Amino acid sequence: MKGWDGLVSSALLGTDRRPVHFEELPEHIQERLGDGDLLDAAALATVYKRAGRTPLRDLEPMPAAAGEDRPLPRPVAIRRLAAMLGGFQTAALGEWLRAADERGWGVPPEHLPALADHARNRAEFRPLVIAAAGRRATWLADLNPEWKFLHAAESDDPKLWSHGNALQRRTWLRKTRAQDPAAALEALREVWPTESAATRAEFLALLAEGLSLTDEEFLEAALDDRAKDVRRGAARLLARIPGSRYGDRMTGRLWSHLVVSQGVLAVDLPKRVSASMERDGIDSQNPEGIGKRAWWFLQIVANTPLSVMDPAWPAMPVEGCAPEILQAAWTEAAVRERSRTWARELLTANASTGGRSAAELLRILPADEWVRAVTALKETIDLTELVGRLPVPWPASLASMILDQLAAAGTARGWARLASVAARAVPADVLDHPITREPTGEEDTWRRRLVETLIFRRELYEELS
Amino acid sequence: MGPWDVDQVLGLAPDPASAKAAQAQARPAKWPETGSSERAVWGLCLGGGTTEAVGRGRGSAQPYRTAVDPSGPAYKCSCPSRKVPCKHALGLMLLWAAGEVRSGDEPEWVKSWVDQRVARAERPERKPGEVADPLAAQQRASRRADRVSAGMAELASWLDDQVRQGLGGFDQRAYSELSRLAARMVDAQAPGVAGAVRRAAGVVGRGHGWPGELLEELSLIHLIVSAHARLADLPPSLADTVQSRIGWTVETARVQAEGEKVADDWLVLGRVIEPDDRLTVRRVWLRGATTGRLGLILNFAAAGRPLDPLPARPGEYVPGALSYYPGALPMRALLTQTAPRRPAPRPAGFTARQALASYVESVAADPWNERWPFVLQDVRPARYGDGWALVDESGDGLELLPGLDPLKLLAVSAGEPLTVAGEWNRAGFRPMTCWHVDRPVIL
Known part of the structure; x- marks a missing residue:
């Protein structure tokens, strides 16, 4: 406004000096x-x-996010979401998102910022938040540098592979690998020589999906990569391809150190690690608690195809090394090949599982065998330790069994850990278990927290139906 | 007395956790005895877990006695919870809302409580504006008027000195000088002016343009002072405005009795909560569905204490009458609700140009007016410097208040045109509520 600056300078200098x-x-x-x-x-x-x-x-409005929104669930369900974001029963947030997504519901967009913040440091949450954000995901990703992960929202745009950021490229490769493994391999082969070591290792790991003999040649070449992470990753993948040359090489090594004779497994531990063994990913450096030679042998057995070994072996006496070495190696192999036969044998033999939990063998078995196996194993393994490592939600039979036990347990302190595991692991169709209708008392006990959580989750599903 | 609906009941909950806990209470098995009358709903609630109680050999625990008078609503419960209403009262209301409570005769403990409440309500109140000792009150008022006049005279000469000597170099002495002045104005019983002086002190030294900002603030204080000097010559409503800017408050009883009354379905445009060290202030902005009148409900609470519940959620109608405080720009009002709140359609709104024009009208009536509510229609977010602006269909834009977190609003918009209700001041627009299609979203 004209004259205003004059007023201000007069006021600054004083009207005595500047009229x-x-x-x-x-x-x-x-x-x-x-x-x-x-x-x-x-x-x-x-x-x-x-x-x-x-x-x-002359302002430039933001371009609109393309696509359509899903319908929203009922207001009562939205209020529950808001309560969880406000800190109440927040642990059930993922379940709400998954259930809403499966039922085709959208998420009210005003909650997306809080959800994105929540997922920032929780990688397992990100796919759920990306699904919840729908068409808004990439739009929001540009707003806040901390929400870059939202760029992982899937897109068919092939430009993402050549021009996208690291996250978008990974997402593109993962998706392509799931749809057409050979095409993904081909795309990776093209860019391979120009990528950094870290990126090569990351991309290589994505080949785990849809692995087959088609990948063998590429992976064999990767065994000679400059970067150690890439070499290791390639060896791990090759060990999972049935009928690979890698498997043959391991089988050869097995037979030069193991002889089955007169019902005994006679082991002759390797004396050195050859260059070819090292190339195949055998780690020469033993971890604490195990001797060098036993460690080399363990890795050989763990990476040998189970098809050349006999599931009866775990029951046989061992000579030349501690039986636990073999048992730990077979556990590794059983987990790698997801072999039900071996998992069953090893669990029945109460075998040592080395660095792994028995639950990892248990989860290989069909879910309807879990109750029986858990009942047998809990004599020797801590029940909470065991079921706490099983994937959630549990099968209905296992969930009912655990809740039955808890219902009969009163409020004794010793059950608190199992109760807190069960509260989250019980599947939707067992949330109506009789324990939820028994009195819990006003006091803050594990029993009350368990029942509150089960009821909370039950209502969550009811509201989203 | 018909039962409420579940949403209404949950609207009474002091926090989300209470609403949740109440739902756990709302199971018939928890309530061995319930009943309702024309005046109240009551019940006995199995409280403390019977299992533990038995375990400790106490026999079964005493059930809680819970009663609610929905007309208040008012609550009574023998549980130790400090929340009002407690989860038992809410749970009982939920049962009642679900039709699980039959009518019956009030037991003695309910009857005596409700009787007491009725008696209290019927006790003859002082008539609005009536004062216990009119003579003493008059003396108090005239003493205060003298003090205010003295304060205004002091302020006037201080202001004159400042512009004669110059505000330059003010940034060194501003804080102490203006604080002292503000304290003097509090002594002079002119708290409104004291606040204005404190605001002026806050401007000094902030950014390059502070001398201009300071001159603006001081000139508006000067305007109050000179208006006070000729209060008798001003139109009565403007005189009221000046008085309220100085810090005279009008008693609520007088507002109820003499204030202009407007009945309407009041759309809650939104609310702004300003937490402070000592006092939390909440402004609830209303707009009449048929009259189009605007209204402001001010609520205060000591820091850390909860505010009164909102009469309705933003985006809902609350039917009732507003009684306006006097002034040239009647905005602040008291609300007398006459019916339960209910959902409202998405409101119609202004373009950016229309919105600014409405603000200009308000300034024409009350030059000190700082905040102005309006609804913007079909606006889209745009980057504006380091911050954001909302742009209407014709390309006109208004900036958002700097420093405001716009992410919720942006997430709802995703680049599409929105209806947004907010509060405008010179520094920018503060969105309060926006509509996601037809669903109001509180920002």
Whole structure:
């Protein structure tokens, strides 16, 4: 506004030193000012300025996110989501998102910022939040650098592979691998020589999906990669391809250190690690608690195809090394090949599972065998330890068995850990278990927390139906 | 007395956890005895777990006695919870809402409680505006008027001195000088002016343009002072505005009795909560569905204490009458609700230009007016410097208040045109509520 700056400088220097020039002001103000002084003029000018404010121009609105929104669930379900984001039963948030997604519901967009913040440091949450964000995912990813992970939202755009950021490229490769393994391998082969070591290792790991003999040649070449992570990753993948040359090499090594004779497994531990063994990913450096030679042998057995070994072996006496070495190796092999036969044998023999939990063998078995296996194993293994490592939700039979036990347990302290595991692991169709209708008492016990959580989850599903 | 609906009941919950806990209470098995009358709903609630109680040999625990008078609503419960209403009262209301409570005769403990409440309500109140000792009150008022006049005179000469000597170098002495002045104005019983002086102190030294900002603030204080000097010559409503800017408050009883009354379905445009060290202030902005009148409900609470529940959620109608405080720009009002709140359609709104024009009208009536509510229609977010702006269909934009977290609003919009209700001040627009299609979203 003309004349305003003059008012300000007069006010700054003082009217004694710099008299005001009212004639510089707009006529409207002069008319109303009469014989007023500087402050009168400033008051008029202030209101004049405020009233004369005009809208901003030449702004570029954000482009709209393409696509359509899903319908929203009922208000009561939305309120539950808001309560969870507010800190109440937050542990059930993932379940809500998964259930809503499966039922085709969207998430009210005003909750997306809080969800994105929640997923920032929780990688397992990200796919759920990406699904919840729907068409808004990449739109929001550009708003806040901390939400970059939302860029992993799937897209068919092939440009993402050549021009996308690291996350978008990984997502593209994962998706392509799931649809057309050979095409993904081909795409990877093209860019392979120009990628950094870290990126090569990351991309290589994505080949685990849809692995077959088609990948063998590429992976064999990767065994000679400059980067150790890539070499190791390639060896791990090759060990999982049935009929690979890698498997043949391991089988050869097995037979030069193991002889089955007269019902005994006679072991002759390797004396050194050859260059070819090292190339196949055998780690020469033993971890603490195991001797060098036993460690080399363990790795050989663990990476040998189970098809050349006999499931009866775990029951046989061992000579030349501790039987636990073999048992741990077979556990590794059984987990790698997801072999039900071996898992069953090893669990029945109560075999040592080395660095792994018995639950990892258990989860290889069909779910309807879990109750029987758990009942047998809990004699020797801590029940919570065992079921706590099983994937959730549990099969209904296992969940009912555990809740039956808890229902009969009163409020004794020793059950608190199992109860807190069960509260989250019971599947949707067992949430109506009789324990939820028994009195829990007003006191804050594990029993009350368990029942509250089960009821909370039951209502969550009811509201989303 | 018909039962409420579940949403209404849950609207009474002091926090989400209470609403949840209440739902756990709302199971008939928990309530061996319930009943309702024209005046109240009551019940006995099995409280403390019977199992533990038996275990400790106490026999079964005493059930809680819970009663609710929905007309208040008012609550009574023998549980130790400090929350009002407690989960038992809410649970009972939920049962009642679900039709699980039959009518019956009030037991003695309910009857005596409700009787007491009725008696209290019927006790003859002082008539609005009536004062216990009119003479003493008059003396108090005239003493205060003298003090205010003295304070205004002091302020006027201080202001004159400042502009004569110059505000330059003010940034060194501003804080102490203005704080002292503000304290003097509090002594002079002119808290409104004291606040204005404190605001002026906050401007000093902030950014390059502070001398201009300071001049604006001081000139508007000067305007109050000079208006006070000729209060008798002003139109009565403008005189009321000046008085309220100085810090005279009008008693609520007088507002109820003499204030302008407007009945309407009031759309809750939104609310702004300003937490402070000592006092939490909440502004609830209303707009009449048929009259189009605007209204402001001010609530205060000591820091850390809860505010009164909102009469309705933003985006809902609350039917009732507003009694306006006097002034040239009647905005602040008291609400007398006459019917339960209910959902409202998405409101119609302004373009950016219309919105600014409405603000100009408000300033024409009350030059000190700082905040102004309006609804913007079909606006889209755009980046504006480091911050954001909302742009209407014609390309006109208004900036959002700097420093505001816009992510919720942005997430709802995703680049599409939105209806947004907010509060405007010179620094920018503060969104309060937006509509996701037709669903109001509290920002």
